[in-house]
Amino acid sequence: VSRGAFRPNRIVTLTTDFGTSDAYVGALKGVLLRIDAELRLHDLCHEVPPQDVAHGGRVLRGACPYFPAGTVHLAVVDPGVGTERAPIVALAGDQAFVGPDNGLFAEVLAALGGGRARRIEPTPELAPHFPEVASATFHGRDVFAPAAGLLASGLARFEDLGPEHALAAAARSRSRHAKGGLVGRITHHDRFGNAITDLTAADLAELGPGYRVTLSDGTAVAIARTYGDAPAGETVALIGSEGFLEIAIAGGSARSRGPLAAGGAVRVERDERSSAAASRRG
């Protein structure tokens, strides 16, 4: 983790569970642009399922590391708005994150090598950029967006936004080692119906060059390099683009199969006979 000063590039990304039918996303954008009309706002995702902090965390982990140095990522999935969870700004790698300290940033901060944080408590000089009284239900607009705008515009430095803050420990679901292999679980499905697990390419590399995948109903799943390699309707396992083992039904959706529901177990065992391609990602 760099300890140098954060140099904003005026890019702000937005990730929320607000959906795109209400005024909430627009209000965030207005607050950001009133602080600095030249900010470059980029929507990442507003369709995080309502209050699904884990899903929001996965979106941030999958997208934020690609952004250029100096980007501010504003993220609001905040079931505890108005209660005691801390409003924070965090730095990790060369990027910044603004939102609630409820685990939303745990995965991306870990992916970027860990972060350091401040609790948002503006100084008197910055106070005019925040509403006099924050809404009890919309800290995205009244707390997080002003903080993100001030940081991204250079009007405030990281250190100006509040006192040092120890990030809340995040409960991370981790794959478990089992005899001769690993057991992971299906965390979610993407838009194409692929069932994504919490087993990483690195987890599998530890098992050796060959492995086999078994679903909770005992089905053994063939291993493929890409979706197009399998005949339509066949269930295949592959390492997806974000580095996680995923189970796909070629040309179909894995949502429709019982053992591929979210939460389902996926067992991976070493297989000496196989030359499976988990480490060949291209």
Added chain:
Amino acid sequence: VSRGAFRPNRIVTLTTDFGTSDAYVGALKGVLLRIDAELRLHDLCHEVPPQDVAHGGRVLRGACPYFPAGTVHLAVVDPGVGTERAPIVALAGDQAFVGPDNGLFAEVLAALGGGRARRIEPTPELAPHFPEVASATFHGRDVFAPAAGLLASGLARFEDLGPEHALAAAARSRSRHAKGGLVGRITHHDRFGNAITDLTAADLAELGPGYRVTLSDGTAVAIARTYGDAPAGETVALIGSEGFLEIAIAGGSARSRGPLAAGGAVRVERDERSSAAASRRG
């Protein structure tokens, strides 16, 4: 309302009922950028339910007032496209609005202290920026986007876009005073399933410091400051982030309860015994 000249900041926001599956939103953006490739376009909402002018008006009211001076808000929810409703540009506060004069802008113009409008009828100098023949079904692309682009880029002034226009009177649903209190109605639900009413914090402040809320089936609803204050499953009333009384089921959706359907009546009465927190917004 300022009568000074409108000074565009090159920001254009977009609010439509076009959804995000078709080419319509992209066509608007192309037309705007062909007039000025440096315009900064910001999507507010494209998921206004088809032809739901009232919902579009609520999105504009909830988002536009946060934008910086000189912003142009392009909004198209236009069931009467190709018929006699006027295409307009309106100024209110330090912001501009472009779209059909069908009530879409009534709430936000009122919130900004009232507006003045022009009917879009381009002068011969501006005509080359509009198609020779406008589509009868897509004035968003052929009339409103060119007008918004010309105004936002500074290529045209408000006065250049057409003759003065008297805004059509808008039918506004207003809460009704009833014996000892107010009766409002549920206008819609937001993404989180909260039932939003047309009763404002200001309406309630007139009743006094304490009040009680009753649904159409006689249920009395407890008053909370924020969602997190109530145990899961409890129905609570609170002043939402846009200043309207809303009814929420903590950790759940109010859509699923009969008396909380859209259109349902909500009665608010003074309650001397209560020290309810409607005026404490944070």
Added chain:
Amino acid sequence: VSRGAFRPNRIVTLTTDFGTSDAYVGALKGVLLRIDAELRLHDLCHEVPPQDVAHGGRVLRGACPYFPAGTVHLAVVDPGVGTERAPIVALAGDQAFVGPDNGLFAEVLAALGGGRARRIEPTPELAPHFPEVASATFHGRDVFAPAAGLLASGLARFEDLGPEHALAAAARSRSRHAKGGLVGRITHHDRFGNAITDLTAADLAELGPGYRVTLSDGTAVAIARTYGDAPAGETVALIGSEGFLEIAIAGGSARSRGPLAAGGAVRVERDERSSAAASRRG
């Protein structure tokens, strides 16, 4: 087709079937901005139905021609990712297109007068902008976005991105001439429930000034200039904003009527008695 050099304006549009719930769109944006933080990204559509290349092609045709000269259109609807379809960049008119050569660009290239293409195979100088090993399942992020960013930023010229490539022939559904008229088909429905056909205004103009429209169940459909001209509930035919004949139910959705399902035939015949207004578009 201009054979002059492509002069990028730093605008990049994005069209995908990624939806807006996952990290995929955000990853594209990050890759583009890491190449050039000043690129102006504009979402066209991310709700192309999964792997529906024809729908993606219609969105591009309906939106891209409106953009200013020098725009780069990045489009990813790619059922064959990781298999043999070519990754390309194409020029047509004064615009550029980047994505898979699977028919996605056929309609918009034809609308712009035809295009010329290169197969993306970066030179050693450009290789550092691409990942060392591309994911087998996400060429959008690892191949197409870097190529689009390099072209839009001016860091690479069209000719630098790879060798000349002959575009794959696209199977285009075309209307068929039948005795005294034309038979087209309903290709899709837009968000408002209008049934769009593959018959163009130009096709109809060849029939003469008057014509009549018949659905597959024999219903004759009245011809209108715009939706608002017909009484609510009436089925009407009109030339839509993208120049295609469409069948609408005034104030309702054509999805709900059997003969108006996708794939349904629509017959158009010359009608000497009619002075129908197909060529009057507004």
